[in-house]
Structure formats: C-alpha cells, structure tokens
Amino acid sequence: MEMNFYFQNLEVYQLGKEIVKDNYRITKTFPFDEKFCLINQMNRAAISVPSNIAEGTARSTKKDKVHFINMAYGSLMELICQMEIASDLGYLNKEDRDKFVTKAKNLSVKLSNFKAAIEKNAKLC
Numbered sequence: 001m002e003m004n005f006y007f008q009n010l011e012v013y014q015l016g017k018e019i020v021k022d023n024y025r026i027t028k029t030f031p032f033d034e035k036f037c038l039i040n041q042m043n044r045a046a047i048s049v050p051s052n053i054a055e056g057t058a059r060s061t062k063k064d065k066v067h068f069i070n071m072a073y074g075s076l077m078e079l080i081c082q083m084e085i086a087s088d089l090g091y092l093n094k095e096d097r098d099k100f101v102t103k104a105k106n107l108s109v110k111l112s113n114f115k116a117a118i119e120k121n122a123k124l125c
Contacts, residue, residue, distance in 0.1 A: 007057040012114050015107045016050030016072065022100055023079065030091045038091075042082045048075035049107075062118060069115045073108065080104050 007013050023046035027039045049072045056068025083100055086092040 005054075005057075007054040010053065010057070010114070012072075012107065012110050013050050013053045015103070015110060016053055019049055019076070019079070019100075019103060019107060020046045022103065026083075026086075026092060026096055026100065030086065034091070038082065038086060042079060042086070045075045045079040045082060048072070049079070065118045066115055069111060069118065073111045073115075076104055076108055076111070
C-alpha cells in the first residue's frame, strides 16, 4: 500500500492498526451471544485508536492534535479493560491476553511520547 498521508507513516498509527487486527482476531473466538455487546464495544474501542491518531494529525492547532491523541490513548485504555473482562469471563486465554497487553503497553508509551513531541513542537504533524 502506498503511503499518501502523513499519519500513515507514523509508527503509532501502524501500531494502532495492529491492535485493531489483534482485537478482531481475538474477538472472533468469543461466544456468539457477545456479538452485540462486548465484541461490538471492543471493536469500536480498537478502531477508535488509529482513527483518532489519523484525525489528530489533520487538526491545525496543537491543542486539537493533543486532544485526539488523548482520545486514542483513552480508547486504548478502554480496550485493555475490555480484554481484562473478556479474560475474566474465560473468553480469552492468558497467552493471547499477555501478548495483547504487551503490545498495548508499547503503544501507550509511544502515544505518550508522540503527545509530548506535539506539545513541544507545534509544527509536528
């Protein structure tokens, strides 16, 4: 895929998309009766992560850029909570949960660093 927009080249965006793919792979194994509840909520939170990163880069002010990175971070935290609940309910094995949490921790650090870089340099993005 040819990268045409700035956000598509960002590591945080690429990692966000990986989180989405991992989430979809994991939730495919959940019971059908969770389709319109936990699965739907998890998919929405996961998709929100890279979507907010993309939207934030399109904003013109530092304040708006930071706001959308904060939204991405919040959605990631929501998804971590939901993965924990899924694990507690027995829908998710420990290995998949641990792999997901490791990726999520990595992304959370990178999002925090990206936010700090935006705050430091208004020309970034």
